[in-house]
Amino acid sequence: QSTLVVAEHNNDKLTPITLNAITAAKKLGGDVSCLVAGTDCTKVAQELSKVLGVKTVLIAQNAAYKGSLPEELTPLILATQKQFNFTHICAGASAFGKNLLPRVAAKLDVAPISDIVEIKSPDTFIRTIYAGNALSTVKCNENVKVFTVRGTSFQPAEVEGGSATSEEVAALVPAGISEWLEAALTKSDRPELTSAKVVVSGGRGLKSGDNFKLLYDLADKMNAAVGASRAAVDAGYVPNDLQVGQTGKIVAPELYIAVGISGAIQHLAGMKDSKVIVAINKDPEAPIFQVADYGLVADLFKAVPEMTAALSK
Amino acid sequence: MSRVLVGVKRVIDYAVKIRVKPDNSGVVTDGVKHSMNPFCEIAVEEAVRLKEKKFISEVVAVSCGPAQATETIRTALAMGCDRGIHVEVSGKDYESLGPLQVSKIFAALAKKEEASLVILGKQAIDDDCNQTGQMTAALLDWPQGTFASEVEITGDKVKVVREIDGGLETIKINMPAVLTADLRLNTPRYATLPNIMKAKKKKIANVKPADLGVDIVSRACRGTEWDTVGSLYEQWRSRSEHGALVF
Structure with a gap:
């Protein structure tokens, strides 16, 4: 064998x-x-x-x-x-x-x-x-x-x-039916999503791509990677390589902070093995709270800057 | 003129909460809402757009499965495909039908129909295999443009922007080729009522794998046996029972 x-x-x-x-x-x-x-x-x-x-x-x-x-x-x-x-x-x-x-x-x-x-x-x-x-x-x-x-x-x-x-190993005669042209890799100083110890993810609740800055600021205070739900990718807020879930990336960090993510099963598939899951959502009925260890029912536009400020002290 | 084959798989609707059968032999499918695999919808949309832009002349929707697969083909026809091929596989044969056998069916059809492109979804949301496109390309010795988020045909080549882990990459591949659709390739259209009516008149051919020279029976279960299925919900429930602290 x-x-x-x-x-x-x-x-x-x-x-x-x-x-x-x-x-x-x-x-x-x-x-x-x-x-x-x-x-x-x-x-x-x-x-x-x-x-x-x-x-x-x-x-x-x-x-x-x-x-x-x-x-x-x-x-x-x-x-x-x-x-x-x-x-x-x-x-x-x-x-x-x-x-x-x-x-x-x-x-x-x-x-x-x-x-x-x-x-x-x-x-x-x-x-x-x-x-x-x-x-x-x-x-x-x-x-x-x-x-x-x-x-x-x-x-x-x-x-x-x-x-x-x-x-x-001897290289073979090239098949020559395909050609690699270029890669446009997302440049980031943050840790890589699938191996980061802390991941901060945003969903449709962020309402726009610009608002993801709130998450980037928080992530930078925690040396965290930033992820997103499929809904946020679909809405065009962030590129596809941030997608966590069934058809995106699978992550299992020490700490996963889900912000404005309702918790569709397809998203949970990508992050449920995280050690500690924190959810911030204004809807107390959001399914994400069923898998969260800590849930915060709050307006993310208020809660996230408060967290970032608290970490800056 | 050129022809595209597009694969459409009938799966349990993405919004349905699936249930595992009591004997763990699979998931409950009877009486459960089914629809076209979302990535297949994107594949159909892309094929139809290529026809609208006159890069290709005919779009053929293909589905492998029992009689109900024709419903999924009808949906594809209502979205703009020209005709359908239903590769009939039912009963035990369907239960053991896996991506390798489906790839053999697609490869045989691609040759028979002299297709210049095969477009599939990157993965089906039921078995989550993400294999059929790659294997179809392998069997045909065609290049593959998988996880595509942009497709551009120039002459006898296709430029494909692919979704990779760190961002995007661009490749140029010879036609004929196999493409698999990722999420951002396009937004599929809804079938309008007039198009749904029109689709009823479009032809769906019925073929058996054996007609294509593909032996699905002796391959059945040789590769994979789906032994037991256990629900992760249990695991999650125990997780949330230790208490989500909600503030």
Whole structure:
């Protein structure tokens, strides 16, 4: 038994969710290998070789791997699979993993398993369905199990103490049917949403994009990330990458502050594993209060500036 | 002229509070309101807009499932699709129908219909798999523009702005291609009464997976078995019982 973890990175640094995927891979038992494919990613390979529990780091470098296009990475993973015969192939359930692994699975003619939250045994996994309203236990009888891992459900692997060997994997002839042009990444000095210890999220109650400044001010006092409900994204207040919920990001911070969010089930799916949930809403009947540890029935336009002021003292 | 296949899945309506069956074998679907998966609505809207802008000439709505799937196809026809294909899968076969088998059906249809684009929703809100578009592209060896928030056709290429974790990225892919719709791609239109009436006259072809050369039976349950389903509501209830302190 052996597992391949497809590493996500930007050629400079490993994306944290890869560490959660490595923990899931270690739980399966057997050897853990990581594949790093990029344009110039030796630094990432070095970083990975120190991660505790990784046995082999496979590295493939080629200009074609720019932008991690699935059309280019899939043949590489298939060639790697042919060489090493892994029993499991996984990646984090991020935009990268969700885009790539189903393509790999279809090419292997196996049914993949998305966004697992628990491993019962090497062939039995738990995942959520219906926006987290129900848990589904999935027994996978495929020869190769292909799955993505929910980051918040597995601890990150230790980044020190490992001593993996490195191995070059030959890059393949580019498929050349797709081209990566550019990325427009949201620039922020705040912590990254899925790994922040504190998250302040806003919903339709904020009434406008400009009013999100109230949340940014509060977040900055707490070194928090800012998130949003789908309603706030739909209304155009904030960009999609802030969306927390079933079809957005899954977060599980120490503290989650939901401001002006009613608490639709689709939103709760994305934040219910937070350690402490605080809700501020003027509607005492809002469903968010059912999952909150602390609820404040108040006008957010008054309460939030008061909190920010209190934290400034 | 070019043709688009658009996938429409019938799911339990997003506003319904789902219930798990007492024997944990699945969720209760009988007598529960169903509607078109919201991301499929966005896919339909995008396909219809591409036709209105004359980039394509025909939009074909496809749904796999029991007889009721035709209702979902009708909705797509009322939104502006030209015709429908109902891939009939029912009973036990439907219960074990997963994204891999659906992808095989879409790939076979895309070839048969000589489609230049397949547009699907990025994920269905029932199984939350987020796989079918990627797998359809893989089986066809076509490029994929997933989680699209902007689509622009120029010649035989599609420029796709994609929703990624840190923001947006832009890719350019060859046609034919598979696209999957994210939330901000567009706002789907409502079907107007005259269009609903008109849709009744549009044709829906009925095919079986076997007609397309797709074997869904021997694949059934080989990959995944939905063993037990347990409600998270219990977990939440116990959470709120320890007392939300409401001020």
